[in-house]
Amino acid sequence: MSALSRAVPVVAGVLGTAGIAVAALPARVRMRTELRRRWRTWAFAAPLFLGAFFLGTGGVAVFAAGLGVVAVAEYVRMAGLTRADQSVLVLAAMALPGLAWLAPGALGPQLALGALLLAAGPALLTADAATGFTRACRTAFGLLWIPLGLACLVLLGETALAVGVAVAFGDVGAWCGGMALGRSGPFARRLSALSPHKTWAGVLGCAAATAGALAVLGAFTFPVWAAVLAGCVLGDLLESMVKREAGVKDAGSWLPGFGGLLDRIDSLLVALLLTAGVTFR
Incomplete structure (x- = not known):
């Protein structure tokens, strides 16, 4: 089974489940509007990404x-x-x-x-x-x-498809890990001064989500997983460094819930480069 045929039902299922969960959020939830914006962006971007590989x-x-x-x-x-x-x-x-x-x-x-x-x-x-x-x-x-x-x-061919899906899942996993474990305790430590809201709890959540996504898509190997995880962490910090020197919060303002395109693909770019590095030897 190809990575694309595996990815379509997985992505559709996750988007559908997330859409129902976000729609059911009560009005008192502080991040409800932001989460809905992000879900709409995901729902628009996912078919474009998968369609390109189709x-x-x-x-x-x-x-x-x-x-x-x-x-x-x-x-x-x-x-x-x-x-x-x-x-x-x-x-x-x-x-x-x-x-x-x-x-x-x-x-x-x-x-x-x-x-x-x-x-x-x-x-x-x-x-x-x-x-x-x-x-x-x-x-x-x-x-x-x-x-x-x-x-x-x-x-990278179909490996790039798996990397793209894994990075997207890793972003969600990092948010969930930060929310669940990043309040207090050993994993609540700040990852870097470049991005104060990123914690080691987020890295843990990202690690689990990227591993799961790669495994479901039949693309899991330790080098690829390590490259994707490093790309998720370093790509976000790298863009944060660029933005801090530029004195801006986001790379743009046109992508609902994220800011600009670079705010969405910063981790993907580094993950692809690192995956190419461990794949083409």
Whole structure:
């Protein structure tokens, strides 16, 4: 049985159950409105994600490119980059998923070197002595984080589908773990100053949820699970670091319940990169 055929009933069942639970929440529950917003976003995003895999590798590549263009725009605003830097990132966001689909062998060290030189190109061409190095570094980081991460969505095939579902379940598991065990006790310790509301209880809940999701989808191995769990934790902290330096709460404001697209896929990007690292050896 393929990962897609396993994922569809699992995701549909979880969404249906969660929808009933959220609809039944009494008005006195403080987070009722927020949870309903998040559920509607999940209900919209899940068919898009699964539908891309239903269309095959080409569909995943187009989906990844679309995500990349939006995520790059949010990153450019937070990082304070120029339109020229954004053009480089948008080009990479569209090109790398396409290469991963049509010529996966081209995604090698030579391309990585070319991407780093391309990241520095706008600053070099404008002889930006004041902020050129900072711009080049931030553009290079954006290239590695967003376009390359989304290219892994194509390269990993059905494993990427399992990773995507596991990351989504991990997000919910982290919230449930934090609510159940993060009030007091040993697991209530703060994970990092970068994200004060994240606790070790959330990591425990995320670990359980990601393991369960990967097992149900037939994709569980210890290296993949470790990569997904690390991606869930580190991806969230990484974006929190970017947002704190930028002085913003969210990457955007258009995605109900989450903020921006990067607020939703930050963990997925890192999880995909780490999974590719333990898979392609």
